[in-house]
Amino acid sequence: MRSFFFGPEQSLYGTYHPPREAATGLEHAVLICGSLGAEYMRSYRSLWQCAEALTARNTHVLRFDYFATGESAGRQSEADWMRCLQDVRTACAWLQSETAMNQIRVVGHRIGALIAVNALADQPVGLDAVTLWDPVVDGSQWFDVQQTLHAESTRRSNRFRSRTRQYAERDTDEFLGFHFADHLVKAIKSSRLDVSTLAAMDVRCSLGVSDPSELPEAWLDAMARLQPTVDELKPESRWASISDVGRRLIVRPSLPKLVDLVLA
Numbered sequence: 001m002r003s004f005f006f007g008p009e010q011s012l013y014g015t016y017h018p019p020r021e022a023a024t025g026l027e028h029a030v031l032i033c034g035s036l037g038a039e040y041m042r043s044y045r046s047l048w049q050c051a052e053a054l055t056a057r058n059t060h061v062l063r064f065d066y067f068a069t070g071e072s073a074g075r076q077s078e079a080d081w082m083r084c085l086q087d088v089r090t091a092c093a094w095l096q097s098e099t100a101m102n103q104i105r106v107v108g109h110r111i112g113a114l115i116a117v118n119a120l121a122d123q124p125v126g127l128d129a130v131t132l133w134d135p136v137v138d139g140s141q142w143f144d145v146q147q148t149l150h151a152e153s154t155r156r157s158n159r160f161r162s163r164t165r166q167y168a169e170r171d172t173d174e175f176l177g178f179h180f181a182d183h184l185v186k187a188i189k190s191s192r193l194d195v196s197t198l199a200a201m202d203v204r205c206s207l208g209v210s211d212p213s214e215l216p217e218a219w220l221d222a223m224a225r226l227q228p229t230v231d232e233l234k235p236e237s238r239w240a241s242i243s244d245v246g247r248r249l250i251v252r253p254s255l256p257k258l259v260d261l262v263l264a
Helices: 038-055 081-099 111-120 139-157 182-189 195-201 217-224 252-262
Strands: 002-006 012-017 028-033 059-065 104-109 127-133 172-175 178-181 204-209 229-232
Touching (some): 012 038, 012 081, 028 038, 028 081, 028 111, 038 059, 038 104, 081 104, 081 111, 104 111, 111 127, 111 195, 139 172, 139 182, 178 182, 204 252
Parallel strands (some): 028 059, 104 127, 204 229
Antiparallel strands (some): 002 012, 012 059
């Protein structure tokens, strides 16, 4: 495992996981696109575990932080939707160059799925397959959940500040301890993960879902027409539950299923 900075002015933080020496089977390259805000923290270890499990199957893996998030350069107030999309393309190009593989696979987790699909819809960059892991399909609904969880956390435990703008960086709102710039909130709320976009991309698609009830039934019906590889995962925490706000995602029991989905 190797951590480094890359991209424009070395502004993006990434971690590269090479295949294990004893790994066998077909060689693959996988880019993992994580979520934002509190979900980024809750899922950090699970994305690392996913990457390590993939390396045992002869897979190159890149994890990275979008600009102005995580360990990448930039303040939270500088996070930008279009920059997130470009960061995905930059990460894809780096992985292709590093591994000399023309075809790569992408895993999008939560809002990372929304970002990845929108980023690569018009620029597939040698995309071989996409895995949507508990995808956010409606940015507006996702923010509604973040607002509800923030308000409930404030009311129950006084863990977060009730006035989201009072102590946040300029022109940002605070949700569960993370600042979101006004323009980023607006862009996310207007974004959708359309099945028609996936169909037009003409790549293999797989879907890993922890709780099917969190996804719109109409969206699931539309996805079924694409005949994706689907599996139900069993993590020990939920995304829209106030009781799980401070709990990290535990994915280890479902890792074999998840890896099979990614490499299907």
